[in-house]
Amino acid sequence: MIKSSHSIFTGAVLICLLLICLSVGCTGTEAGTNTTQASPTLSGITLVELYHFHGNQQCYSCKKLGDMAEDVTNTYYPDELASGKLIFGHVNYQDPKNAELVQMYEVSTSSLMIGVHTKDSFAKADIVQAWYCIDDKEEYEMVLCDIFDPLLKGDQS
Numbered sequence: 433m434i435k436s437s438h439s440i441f442t443g444a445v446l447i448c449l450l451l452i453c454l455s456v457g458c459t460g461t462e463a464g465t466n467t468t469q470a471s472p473t474l475s476g477i478t479l480v481e482l483y484h485f486h487g488n489q490q491c492y493s494c495k496k497l498g499d500m501a502e503d504v505t506n507t508y509y510p511d512e513l514a515s516g517k518l519i520f521g522h523v524n525y526q527d528p529k530n531a532e533l534v535q536m537y538e539v540s541t542s543s544l545m546i547g548v549h550t551k552d553s554f555a556k557a558d559i560v561q562a563w564y565c566i567d568d569k570e571e572y573e574m575v576l577c578d579i580f581d582p583l584l585k586g587d588q589s
Contacts, residue, residue: 480512480583481519481547482576485539488526494542496566498522501544504576512584548583 482505484498505513505520512518525534525541537545537556544559559579565571 476550477517477548477583478551479517479519479547479549480580481521481545481549482580483520483533483537483545483547484522485525485534485537485541485543485545486522487542488524490542493563493566497542497544497562500566500569500572501562501576504573508573508577509580509584518580518584546579 482501484501486494486498490498502520502522505518509518513520523530523533525539536554537547539545544562545556546559547554547556559575561575562572565575
């Protein structure tokens with residue numbers, strides 16, 4: 433069976449996030465200490481964030497990107513949202529009150545960003561592939577679910 437390009441992309445994003453989570457905080461030890469850190473695993477994820485960053489004025493595509501992301505999270509991950517393991521939000525990156533979050537995600541334009549927190553690390557990625565399927569609801573859902581299912585539901589297949 434041939435994998436579609438979105439499956440390959442979402443797999444690559446997931447692998448990058450996991451590698452970042454595994455490597456952050458493991459670059460060395462402080463002088464005079466001998467510490468051992470357990471490597472974070474999918475079960476070590478404490479929080480997953482999905483933010484639709486937008487400016488003061490949004491074009492049709494920007495609005496649709498965020499609305500569809502909200503629909504996917506509400507439809508497929510209501511328990512994770514309710515428990516606080518998943519956070520979704522629309523964030524105006526031009527509003528000064530959001531400066532800390534904007535800086536954390538290094539945002540300067542409209543984007544759909546995922547952040548994965550473990551006890552000891554944070555990794556982020558821009559879900560660029562979502563822009564390419566905003567006119568195909570099923571493909572858009574598949575892109576996000578291919579990323580979120582392993583992170584939130586422990587499906588590592």
